[in-house]
Amino acid sequence: METNMKRRDFLKTAIASGAVLMAGGALAGCAPTGGGNASKGASDGDSVVGTSPVSFSEETDVLILGTGIAGMSAAMDPVEAGHKVMLVDKLDRIGGESFIACGVMNVSGSVMHQEAGIPGTAEEKWAKYAPVLEKAGETDDLEYKKNVYLCQTEWADRVYQDYGAKFQPLAEYKDTGAPTSMLLPEHGIGDMTTVLTPLQKGLEEKGATYKLNLRATNFIVNKDGNPIGVRFNDEKNSKTVDIKAQKIIVATGGFSCNQEMMSSFLPTQAKLGPLTVHSMGEGHQMCKALGGVYNRMDMEANRMSDLAQVTVWGYFGPNVQITPQGRRFIKEDQSHDTPDKAAELELGFWWTIFDNQLTSGSQKWNVEQNMKSNAERLVGPCNTLDELATAMDVPADNLKATFEAYDAAVAAGEDKEFGKKLFLKSLAAPYYAMKHFPYRYKTHGGMKITTDSQLVDKDGNPIANVYCCGSTVADSGSDLSPNAGSALVTGKAVTAALKA
Secondary structure (H helix, E strand, O other): OOHHHHHHHHHHHHHOOOOEEOOOOOOOOOOOOOOOOOOOOOOOOOOHHHHHHHEEEEEEEEEEEEOOOHHHHHHHHHHHHOOOOEEOOOOOOOOOHHHHHHOOOOOOOOOOHHEEEHOHHHHHHHHHHHHHHHOOOOOHHHHHHHHHHHHHHHHHHHHHHOOOOOOOHHHHOOOOOOOOEEEEOOOOOOOHHHHHHHHHHHHHHOEEEEEEEEEEEEEEEOOOOOOOEEEEEEEOOEEEEEEEEEEEEOOOOOOOOHHHHHHOHHHHHOOOOOOOOOOOOHHHHHHHHHHOEOOOOOOOOOEEOOOOHOOOOOHOOEEEEEEOOEEOOOOOHHHHHHHHHHHOOOOOOEEEOOOOOHHOOHHHHHHHHHHHHHHHEEEEEEOHHHHHHHHHHOOOOOHHHHHHHHHHHHHHHHOOOOOOOOOOOOOOOOOOEEEOEEEEEEOOOOEEEOOEEEEEOOOOOOOEEEEEEEEHHHHOOOOHHHHHHHHHHHHHHHHHHHHH
């Protein structure tokens, strides 16, 4: 009872401010004329400037905010169970930022792995991964993390078998030295349309509907303070749209593009520009206004190059990364390490040097795409290191000394200076180089939830009808697969709740 009253008191303030909207009547426990502990000065007929009375134009069983990989994946179980599912996006297109992602998905024990003869189940892999989390003290939500981990594999199998998603055959890179835990879309890095478009169309065929140009602004609650819908602003027609729903899933992504939130929670990264422009944290703010609790908001965002896909090449072929002075400064086989180190050293920019081992390797499609679309950043082909140094405007002596040391590490079979493990191989002419700039990318702070993804308040009590997944949830991983896995957890929970 005390918890309910605390929540009602909180909602009185949220409703009075317009952060949460009321669907008719007064909030249970509130004096209609503003007496007692109700919102000071509030009376029947009062309203917040700019708001209009709630008027539902549509109704659905499941309302999903966001149409990226998390939103679409959360729709799978409810729509397959026959429920009415509506996915809404503020943009004029489906897919959010997922369609432009690198597409590297860390998944274990999938059907694709089995077909390629790669042993190990997801359960077996989790048994090895869980102690690593425990050692790092990551035990507060270990059950949820396990569910996400296992659901990543289930998701990959289902979109492949049931929706026709296309993945690059593991046989094309499993024996090259590349990590076999990584699944890639059909043509390799950056080809997410071959995975997400079949999922998008498959959901539509099963009955899901998409609505675009609708920006979610407020939760709508009933007289008991329970969310029963969402208010949107129609970005195209400049009007208000209210949609009623039994269950609401928030899959709106992170907050890396919200400068105010970055300055508040991650001030050390506030001066880095955002790689994308749409991750504004609206879902975070809406859930907070409803009484939700932020969690791990100080967990650093991923840094990335503005040529994000190029930073992933090191998993699949050899390259050497150097400073503007021509010095090697990092191992090249981890995508986020380089921009992290570049930011630490305040480099401003750095270079990736590569050769035909990448242009003709397993990721040749992506290499060619990036060379064409970023021609202003491309140097080469160059037949000598002196020629390359001149084209890059770096000291030739430094560059040649860098390659001498690197080639010595290759010959020794060990990179003692930086610890590179994957593709420790020498480069040969013709040489190419691409220039990078450091940016911030995916944030990890998000909403506190239950094991089944339901939003909770500051006392740990579930907030009725609202679920969160993907980058709206705290510590959602660094690639797309945890977003998909967490969404599958959410979709299962919502389907079970609707059945109950």
